[in-house]
Amino acid sequence: MNTFGIALKVSTFGESHGRGIGCVIDGMPSGLFIDEQFISTEMQRRMPGRNTYATARKESDNVEILSGVFEGKSTGTPIALWIANENQRSKDYTQIAHTFRPSHADWTYYHKYGFRDYRGGGRSSARESAARVAAGAFAKLFLKEIGIVLQSGIFQIGALQTEQRDFNFAQTSDIYALDATQEPLFKQAIKDAKKQHDSIGGAAEIRAYNLPIGLGEPLYYKLDAALSSLLMGLNGVKAVEIGTGTKVAATLGSINNDEMTKDGFCSNNSGGILGGISNGDTLIIRAYFKPTPSIFKAQQTLNENYDEILCELKGRHDPCIAIRGSIVAESLVALVLADMALLNISSQMQTIKDFYQKQPYLFTKGD
Amino acid sequence: MNTFGIALKVSTFGESHGRGIGCVIDGMPSGLFIDEQFISTEMQRRMPGRNTYATARKESDNVEILSGVFEGKSTGTPIALWIANENQRSKDYTQIAHTFRPSHADWTYYHKYGFRDYRGGGRSSARESAARVAAGAFAKLFLKEIGIVLQSGIFQIGALQTEQRDFNFAQTSDIYALDATQEPLFKQAIKDAKKQHDSIGGAAEIRAYNLPIGLGEPLYYKLDAALSSLLMGLNGVKAVEIGTGTKVAATLGSINNDEMTKDGFCSNNSGGILGGISNGDTLIIRAYFKPTPSIFKAQQTLNENYDEILCELKGRHDPCIAIRGSIVAESLVALVLADMALLNISSQMQTIKDFYQKQPYLFTKGD
Amino acid sequence: MNTFGIALKVSTFGESHGRGIGCVIDGMPSGLFIDEQFISTEMQRRMPGRNTYATARKESDNVEILSGVFEGKSTGTPIALWIANENQRSKDYTQIAHTFRPSHADWTYYHKYGFRDYRGGGRSSARESAARVAAGAFAKLFLKEIGIVLQSGIFQIGALQTEQRDFNFAQTSDIYALDATQEPLFKQAIKDAKKQHDSIGGAAEIRAYNLPIGLGEPLYYKLDAALSSLLMGLNGVKAVEIGTGTKVAATLGSINNDEMTKDGFCSNNSGGILGGISNGDTLIIRAYFKPTPSIFKAQQTLNENYDEILCELKGRHDPCIAIRGSIVAESLVALVLADMALLNISSQMQTIKDFYQKQPYLFTKGD
């Protein structure tokens, strides 16, 4: 249950205020060059404490490779990663140790497991997503080898939206905004929410370019299904859209269909996926994040005795989880694509035959 | 890849214009009373040819139980179901045997498998969803035993939307409309699209009532993740929302959080899920369906030689896949909930101890 | 739980005295030529009623292909197979409907599921193995394409053993004996047991030739592990050996090690597997079958009220399950090898890169 992927499996472990966070990547082929500098750069994009738009918790998020890499290359064995927690302040949580934060997983974890890890949400904390970004960095190194590149950015903060998709700008923006003009307004909206001890929602778009046709395993591990599972499962995400998204319901077939000429598709309403399989066009997917439930305004709630009390929270929380969440979402998309790329190579019998005909050295005498 | 679920697994097989469609349900506990009449009723809700808003293809969709049921009860062994195809007219497809229908899985299946089942889309056809509804009927029988009930209906057809959620009306509506007042307008919109040889989009909402707290397995088989995977993987779905959905991005934490009193939650923006686990409130999920890609208007496309040609389609297709799709979506939600209900019972050590302490007859002498 | 395999999954369903037996093969690449005559021939090798050394139950064991094959080739979608039961005589079982046959799964199924399919053992019957042979025939067609061939035969019946391994003779022998000289003695031992209303044990060896180096996925889906799981899970098997088998415990490293020269291995004590991966030498594996527990001699047992009673069985049973079991074992070995051959092709990064560099037609414009 703490594992995803089929050919490339990722299992994560660890809690927000335990010793650290880690993961195991199983199924990476041998011989992939592991660029540790790139992994570190990826981690910095999600890193807490990086600026005023993120939680004040400071973590260096250094990734230790525990296994599976030898002399700079993957060995084909499990790659285990470890990210130590450095800046947990569990006492922040003492006063709400027996209180359920409204709209927080406190409530459901307690009832499911009969037990409470009151230190910062335990496993339900977004801190776990550091492991997803670390694993995602390996997936990106894999995808780069077969020519696939990803981008992401923020197109909505609270009521403010943009149609602009300037992914190059997003890479340098403090809040990964997809629109240079809107960025100051987005920032102001976050600051305003923060000042009012509140939090704010947001939405991210992720694209993947240069996909081969054929990624996605019908009927129950389709590309869109696998992507949606991971994005909707990301903390705070309440909606996922592909291509034209919710707007498809409002249109006609003759408008929504992507006609084709020799030059390619005439439109991309499908978001690069048909029948759950990549169609060769750009993959487009969006995730909508709710505002952080942990806010500093007083709220009506219950404690473990089901008494009504006011929740008055202290601690350090992201005012807008969409920002750092967008990086996690991009990492998850990378992991799904890498998995699908591995699965796809055994779709046709001819590939299997070609592979085994090339095996050089058949060697039998013992019998 | 043609299987979903963990404790309750469903594997489907069969093609649109082959001999039929089937599935295997594995993991159903023994002793569930199997109401064949109920299964038949469920099938009729999705059945093609049932009225003018569905494809003209006539199928009786009779479910044969091949295994796993004995003397009216489940035996704990795999339940195999078979639904014969009766009314396939493969010749409808002869003229487009080498043409790719725009925005259809024809294109991606052909490139992935190097091969084309030109008879009605083969495995990518919505016909396969008959097996999902049959399996879903078993899941509903299971859920009924633990008190969970589901409802669904259509709240959008093309540009027309309703805020009304009259699930009782939906059950009797030809198009499962959630609003008696809007229903005639919804119907007219579908008829208009059909008359213009076009198709139209739509959207459905599914609810589940009386859920216990605790369904959903973090972190990668969360309830929202599993639901999204199946709904987004359903033919034509391009967006999935839970609770407040895309609108969460536009709001503040103090507004979006569901406060709690002794009487329960003060709102249900979460749609019944927190941290990927059911919170005891009503589950609310929505799926947005694109218009059927198979339309009868001429469209620009390519054939297998990558020549540009006009696609001029004949055959029988749903003018609005959202209608019958909503029943499939409801069935899939039932299957996910049944799976989660099974998984959840081993969450706490005390349950395991209690179970084995009750084992009556410990019996050793042979050794 | 009714599924095995990872890249090539087989799920079986059906009971001994229900409507029939079936399976779904998922993961077969598209484009494999399906030789129905070959499948039929394979079925006849395991078929009941074929001679005096098998149960008298007569089944034609005709395999119907329900899906996944089109115009004589696999399509890449699930291949569903169905074998109708024709000759069940449930009344044979009426008198023991509430009695537990000694050393039979009656006892354990009843206690696990709280329920009894008294008609011929239900799902625990060896009848289910017909589906394994049918699936195994598809695996053999796959393996033939990459040059792998399998053989099997019987080297022990009761106390009689042979060192001879004449697999060609075994193919034509009524009892698949590996030794033409011993065959009459083997036959006599079976007839003697039968005449005394008893049953007799036996053992089979299976070999696979021309394996590439590299089949097997360490550390928990090793080739030897996967083979043992399936063979030990076969009805009546109580021991599995690879290569030198139990005798390795009695030897020294300097004797047991297979030294190597340019001409190949100097011995094959390893049975073709090192570290759970095929080493290029012949695969050698043996399964030991207990005597059929269903015998016609009176035996002491209990009924469902835990009263002591005599079990006096009627019906039709194999006097020696090893005979037909050897064919099932060979089929299972084929299925494991096919699965491993599929998994192995993504072991190295270079293979993935080569595959995607050959993708002909990258096609983007819509976005």
Place this chain on the structure above:
Amino acid sequence: MNTFGIALKVSTFGESHGRGIGCVIDGMPSGLFIDEQFISTEMQRRMPGRNTYATARKESDNVEILSGVFEGKSTGTPIALWIANENQRSKDYTQIAHTFRPSHADWTYYHKYGFRDYRGGGRSSARESAARVAAGAFAKLFLKEIGIVLQSGIFQIGALQTEQRDFNFAQTSDIYALDATQEPLFKQAIKDAKKQHDSIGGAAEIRAYNLPIGLGEPLYYKLDAALSSLLMGLNGVKAVEIGTGTKVAATLGSINNDEMTKDGFCSNNSGGILGGISNGDTLIIRAYFKPTPSIFKAQQTLNENYDEILCELKGRHDPCIAIRGSIVAESLVALVLADMALLNISSQMQTIKDFYQKQPYLFTKGD
């Protein structure tokens, strides 16, 4: 592929001469008391360097719990364990960096992955089994709560065998011998092999007492199948037997069947398993280990250029892997039983209904 188990999953990672070895246990219910002293004791049973019958490599094998345990109890989240390597001496391997040790996984890993971790066998080393013992200790804590206990011991070293099964003596024996009288002879045989720069085979028996009826999931996750998979997959094991084992082939049904009276089974030829499900009697399983392939006698082999050379090995190796292997085997049996115990509780519908009827607090208002 580096994971086993279904409800209780164990994934291992790490290499012999890398930074360490670890594992993740996923699916342990919350609320299990974690006795760290017990875990440490278990580790010492398998520990290298513990006496003259084990490798001279010294490792303290201290288990660090990285996650999943809070305030002394399991939390229901993944339990990650880490065992640092302390005493690797990679230079021992420099001289055979390009030589394939006869009957060693060097050969197969190299060809499968195109790559060589020459430092002590990398992932194929028995060092990985430390993680299995650590995970097995958690399984034993779980099993103790439901009354199941395990024992193991050595009944064969080289040509010497014993019928004695003195499991209490085995616990205190340096070599886990099952027979106090034979122990000195067993020890001498190991010393003799060692003195001759050779290694020696051996065999272990594992028993589990007080099993409930019902453990094992037919048809492809049967108890015997799952046990065999893990034991045969253990380094050096070439044969696995249950109950009477290979001898069942030599017998008649009337002798082999375990008759039953009110006092229980009259014999235990089945080894506690019928139809792949525990029958309430003692579980009996045996594993046969080959002699360590890494010996210090010169042997004929090939190098990476396929030149014939003499393999003259240095380093530190167990003279008899069966000794420490028996502890690993016992741990694996514990893990399988814990997994089966979890899976079994959802076999019957009544259990599910009872569980959900006890859910205390159903809570809906928001909608």
